[in-house]
Amino acid sequence: MTEVEVTGGFRKAHESQIKEFKYTLYLMRRSPLTMTGLIMLLFVVIVAIFAPWIAPYHPTYIGGQQYWPYDSSQMLSPPSLQHLFGTDDMGHDLFSMVVYGSREALYIGFIVVIVAMLIGITLGAYSGYVGGWVDEAIMRVCDMFFAFPGLVLAMAITAALGPGLQNVMYALMVVWWPGYTRIIRGQVLSVKENQYIEAARAVGLSRFKIIWKHVIPNSIPPILVQATMDLGNVILTAAGLAFLGLGAAAYTADWGVMVSQGRAWLLAGYWWWSTFPGLAIFITVLAFNLFGDGLRDILDPRLRR
Amino acid sequence: MSEDAILQIYGLKKYFPVKGGFFGKVIAHVKAVDGVSLEIKRGETLGIVGESGCGKTTLGRTILRLIKADDGMIFFNAPPDVQDRIRELVGRKDEKSKRELEEIRKKYDLNRKNDKEIRPYRRKMQIVFQDPQSSLDPRMTVKKILAEPLLTHKIVPSHKVESKIIELLELVGLKKEHLHRFPHEFSGGQRQRIGIARAISLNPDFIVLDEPTSALDVSVQAQILNLLKQLQRDLKLTYMFITHDLSVARHMAHRIGVMYVGKLVELAPAEDLFNDPLHPYTKLLLEAIPIPDPTKRKKERKLFTGEVPSAVNPPKGCRFHPRCEYFMAGVCDKLEPPLVEVKKNHYVACHLYTKG
Numbered sequence: 001m002t003e004v005e006v007t008g009g010f011r012k013a014h015e016s017q018i019k020e021f022k023y024t025l026y027l028m029r030r031s032p033l034t035m036t037g038l039i040m041l042l043f044v045v046i047v048a049i050f051a052p053w054i055a056p057y058h059p060t061y062i063g064g065q066q067y068w069p070y071d072s073s074q075m076l077s078p079p080s081l082q083h084l085f086g087t088d089d090m091g092h093d094l095f096s097m098v099v100y101g102s103r104e105a106l107y108i109g110f111i112v113v114i115v116a117m118l119i120g121i122t123l124g125a126y127s128g129y130v131g132g133w134v135d136e137a138i139m140r141v142c143d144m145f146f147a148f149p150g151l152v153l154a155m156a157i158t159a160a161l162g163p164g165l166q167n168v169m170y171a172l173m174v175v176w177w178p179g180y181t182r183i184i185r186g187q188v189l190s191v192k193e194n195q196y197i198e199a200a201r202a203v204g205l206s207r208f209k210i211i212w213k214h215v216i217p218n219s220i221p222p223i224l225v226q227a228t229m230d231l232g233n234v235i236l237t238a239a240g241l242a243f244l245g246l247g248a249a250a251y252t253a254d255w256g257v258m259v260s261q262g263r264a265w266l267l268a269g270y271w272w273w274s275t276f277p278g279l280a281i282f283i284t285v286l287a288f289n290l291f292g293d294g295l296r297d298i299l300d301p302r303l304r305r
Numbered sequence: 306m307s308e309d310a311i312l313q314i315y316g317l318k319k320y321f322p323v324k325g326g327f328f329g330k331v332i333a334h335v336k337a338v339d340g341v342s343l344e345i346k347r348g349e350t351l352g353i354v355g356e357s358g359c360g361k362t363t364l365g366r367t368i369l370r371l372i373k374a375d376d377g378m379i380f381f382n383a384p385p386d387v388q389d390r391i392r393e394l395v396g397r398k399d400e401k402s403k404r405e406l407e408e409i410r411k412k413y414d415l416n417r418k419n420d421k422e423i424r425p426y427r428r429k430m431q432i433v434f435q436d437p438q439s440s441l442d443p444r445m446t447v448k449k450i451l452a453e454p455l456l457t458h459k460i461v462p463s464h465k466v467e468s469k470i471i472e473l474l475e476l477v478g479l480k481k482e483h484l485h486r487f488p489h490e491f492s493g494g495q496r497q498r499i500g501i502a503r504a505i506s507l508n509p510d511f512i513v514l515d516e517p518t519s520a521l522d523v524s525v526q527a528q529i530l531n532l533l534k535q536l537q538r539d540l541k542l543t544y545m546f547i548t549h550d551l552s553v554a555r556h557m558a559h560r561i562g563v564m565y566v567g568k569l570v571e572l573a574p575a576e577d578l579f580n581d582p583l584h585p586y587t588k589l590l591l592e593a594i595p596i597p598d599p600t601k602r603k604k605e606r607k608l609f610t611g612e613v614p615s616a617v618n619p620p621k622g623c624r625f626h627p628r629c630e631y632f633m634a635g636v637c638d639k640l641e642p643p644l645v646e647v648k649k650n651h652y653v654a655c656h657l658y659t660k661g
Contacts, residue, residue: 016446016486195440198371199503203454204427207420213453217444 027298034294040287048102055096059253066252068092076270086272088261092251094273098280100253104165105284108238109231112172117227119173120180125211125219127181128188139185142178150175151237158246165248168241172234183226187219194218225296232288239281255281310344310388311511311543312368315395317341317377319360319367323617335616337363339567340377342644345511350537350544352558352575354551354590356613360567361547362435365513368545369430370415370423379415381426382510387413428458431504435516437496441488447474447499448484454506473502478532494525498532505536511543518553530557551594555579560650563587566616566624569644573651583653585629623656631657 011018028034047054059066070091079086085094127138145153157171191197192215200210241247242256250261255277262273318341320334337360345351353361366372368379380391387409394406410417415426434440441450451470455461461469471481477498488496497517504512514533518526530553537544546557554561554575561578563571563586571584582588592607611628614620620627626637636656644654 013485016490020487195434195436196442198366199432199434199440199500200442200453201371202369202427202432203503203507204424204457205453206424209457214442218442 024298028294031294031297033290034298037287037290037292037294040283041291044102044284044287045106047099048106051099051103055093055099057093057096059100065249068097068251068253076265076273078270079272085276086270088251088258088273089265090251094258094276097253097258098255098276101255101258101277101280102284104248104254105235105238105281108165108169108172109235109288112169112176112234112238113227113230115173116176116230117180117223119177120182121184121216121220121223123177124181124184125188125216128185128219129192129207129211129215135185138181142181145175145178146182151240154237154241155244155246158241163246165254168238168247171241172237175237176230176234179230180223180226183223184216184219187222188215191215191218221299225292225299228292228295229289232285232292235288236281236285309347309385311347311382312345312545313378313380313383313388313391314344314368315342315378317364317367317379318375319363319372320375333617336360336567336619337616338367338374339616339619341564341567341569343562343569343572345543345545347510347543348537348541349559350546350557352546352548352554352561353564354548354554354561355564357549358613358616359564360616361549361564362515364564365432365515365545365547368415369432369513370418370426371432374416377416378410380409380413381415382429383409383413428507429509430511430513431507431509432513432515433497433500433504433517436520437493437500438488438520440500441496443488446485446487447479450488450499451502451506454503458507460507469506473506476505476536477502478528492525493521494529497521497525497529501529501532501536505540505542508540509542511545514544514546516548517546519548519550526553533557551590563590566614566619568624568654569652570625570655571651571653572644573648573653577648577651581648581651583647583651583658584625584655585631585657586625623654 028038052058057069059068061067071087072091074083074087074091076089077083077087077091083093083095085098087093123138127135154168154171154175157174158167161167161170197210197214200214205213238247239254239256239259242254243260245260248254248257250257258277259274259281262270262275262277266274317338318336319338320336322331323333323335324330325332339360341360341364343351353364355361363372367374370379378395380388383391391406391409394402394409397403397406415423418426445453448467448470451473452466455466455469456463467484470484474481474483479495479498479502483491483495488499491499497520501517517533518529521529533544534557536542544557546554548554548557558575561573561575562569563578563584565586571578571582571587573583578587579591582591589607589609593609607630609628614624614627620638622636622638622640623629623642626632629637632638633656640656642654642656642659644652645659646652647658
């Protein structure tokens with residue numbers, strides 16, 4: 001049949017997509033800062049994935065609580081070949097904890113951003129496309145959230161729910177979705193004026209299908225940039241909450257908790273306890289920001305055709 | 306007349322609210338389409354011409370129910386006997402006729418259907434847009450764009466969609482190699498062909514062509530116009546051709562309607578309109594067509610005076626009276642001229658022809 005001839009395999013059928021993708025890669029390669037961000041990001045992700053193989057010590061879990069092996073004879077020892085990042089006041093190996101901490105940081109970042117994005121995209125798309133009182137209601141709720149400082153709100157929610165990783169994540173989702181809703185809504189308002197939306201209506205597509213097949217895919221690019229940057233911001237805020245004692249329990253592999261605990265010892269000369277988890281936060285957040293910034297340029301429609 | 310009309314429109318109105326002030330109250334209305342009545346016969350091309358902003362595009366969208374009309378009736382594909390009955394009933398004022406018309410409207414009037422009920426009609430009436438750049442989703446390949454209508458209305462079983470799309474592409478002069486390309490990889494003319502393929506994919510009876518060539522180069526325009534003519538012959542289509550280009554309208558249309566500030570001012574067979582324009586506005590409009598031969602140019606050309614009035618606050622009486630050289634004080638600025646048949650099939654809305 002002619003159909004087989006035309007389809008001619010995956011490469012042929014997706015020729016245009018492949019071309020698009022190659023062009024994206026080309027744009028990315030041209031920007032050194034984006035590449036720096038990407039390489040740092042890959043580094044953090046690889047560390048997170050291979051943490052059990054990289055770290056020399058491993059936690060045990062008892063009743064959902066993380067316990068690290070400790071060596072009382074090695075309390076507060078400075079960085080050495082045996083303990084690359086030194087040890088804390090119980091003799092935990094800080095290098096292992098920082099390595100494992102990357103898993104938690106990325107986990108929080110991705111889950112919070114994905115959930116906030118899903119909520120934001122759905123509400124924002126309906127708000128912008130449907131308009132009227134739906135729009136009004138959703139936007140006023142968003143305004144309420146914007147009128148309140150995000151960190152304070154997250155603190156209040158976490159404090160109300162009780163400290164802990166799960167509750168920090170819930171709090172951050174609640175704080176983060178209005179941002180996405182507003183970006184998507186603004187984007188939808190401009191996308192829905194395009195004639196292909198009208199064409200879809202003329203063809204007889206339902207509103208549900210128009211929103212999910214035409215409006216949302218065309219409104220996504222700016223939110224991708226925001227999401228990448230937010231991955232860093234969420235990790236930073238989560239670390240901030242942990243620093244304030246609202247996150248994970250003490251002596252767990254959480255960067256914020258580690259910085260918080262080491263802070264008291266910092267001036268006493270035990271600089272390594274806070275410094276290394278702090279550097280880890282710094283590198284991760286910087287990586288996401290650099291990459292997000294580069295993504296903005298790459299996805300810029302003026303640079304594309 | 307009892308010819309088979311695919312579309313009958315009576316008193317169609319679309320007012321867009323103008324919001325203003327501190328609380329966004331509606332302070333005025335743009336009367337984009339203000340009481341248009343016309344019929345389109347099966348198989349013909351009805352040209353709608355007029356200046357920008359005269360409501361011709363809005364008229365097309367309102368007929369397709371892409372915009373909901375504020376008032377008026379749109380009968381599409383009514384059976385011939387019902388069509389005749391509608392024509393009889395429309396003008397009547399007595400209660401019994403009104404009730405009968407109401408019954409017919411419940412069944413056939415598109416303006417009475419909600420969004421769900423209108424969907425089956427979408428198959429039969431389609432639109433080709435002016436700007437082929439913006440009328441195709443930039444994130445979809447040609448295959449996806451054309452598969453969408455086919456799958457929505459289940460025109461062909463899903464395993465035959467691809468061959469149907471190739472058939473459509475060939476019908477509009479594209480190749481099957483184009484199947485997996487994105488819209489930005491095509492030229493303007495090719496994009497418009499994709500737009501046309503999408504419109505005919507549902508085997509419609511009626512297509513609104515909303516300035517399909519005004520965004521294209523002149524050389525490409527001719528190709529697209531000829532393609533449209535050929536498709537009309539082969540697929541027995543009825544067109545409503547909206548354009549501001551009178552020579553294009555003459556080339557394409559069997560009959561032409563002239564719109565001015567939301568109203569139909571003249572409606573006549575194409576040749577009739579060009580040879581013997583009746584409405585002063587149409588006359589001036591035809592004067593304004595550039596003649597490509599300098600030796601045939603007249604020394605003195607009549608030109609439009611004044612500005613197109615705003616559709617928010619159109620002039621009382623005849624909307625053209627402030628610019629009209631035959632202006633009759635006390636008549637034109639007081640009474641709105643009705644659209645009447647002055648010659649056979651030649652309708653005009655002007656007091657010059659209503660007195661006698």
